[in-house]
Amino acid sequence: MLITLEGLDGSGKTTVWEALHDVYPDATFTREPTDSWYGEAVARSMGDPEADPLAELFLYTADHANHLSETVRPALSDGDLVIADRYSDSRFAYQGATLARADAGIERPVEYVRGIHAAFSRPPDATIYLDLDPKTAAERAGRTDKFERDGYLAAVRDNYERLIDADPGRFHRVDATRAPEDVVARVEEVVADLVER
């Protein structure tokens, strides 16, 4: 089973992902961007304010393709529980927002990015969405990269909401404004339900 954690920067994904290690020591824990050289290329692009938004989309997507073949598909074939800190929905929401803003000539950017993935990706079985307002998210994240600005994050959040509306059965919304221990406890409940199903 593939479970992904999604949400704005600073929503607490990494905090939750780390807490889940203790509960599921045999699971495969992974993340995007990965620490492969594809992920390093992504990091370079993120650090470049002039990066071309379409080129950046394809760097993230290349990292995803490699993540699938190197980590996600082999672990799923072994019957592992896979828990990923960010996955394809991050591309749909973030690059959807970046492409809309860049006026790259793509009319429906979220659908465009989804379409690119449809041919090769492996959709998550379930996605936990850590729901947080953009202002708090940007504050918690410390606005350390070019994405972590509340205006941009508001557009990303709108895209996440559209993705949830389109696939409500897959998403599990968790209120990320609460104290870390409450958020962790709620996510652990959701994951336990999913695994027991």
Ligand SMILES: Nc1ncnc2c1ncn2[C@@H]1O[C@H](COP(=O)(O)OP(=O)(O)O)[C@@H](O)[C@H]1O
């Ligand atoms: N529920 C929470 N309430 C307040 N602060 C939090 C909460 N969850 C995480 N944080 C803090 O916010 C920052 C970002 O958390 P992190 O887990 O790295 O989020 P993400 O991986 O989604 O960017 C960290 O400093 C973390 O300690």
Ligand SMILES: Cc1cn([C@H]2C[C@H](O)[C@@H](COP(=O)(O)OP(=O)(O)O)O2)c(=O)[nH]c1=O
């Ligand atoms: C995986 C992925 C991440 N991102 C962005 C979201 C983050 O701003 C940044 C780095 O991701 P990450 O390291 O997960 O940041 P955080 O822990 O703060 O959420 O990359 C995309 O824009 N598209 C993607 O496909």
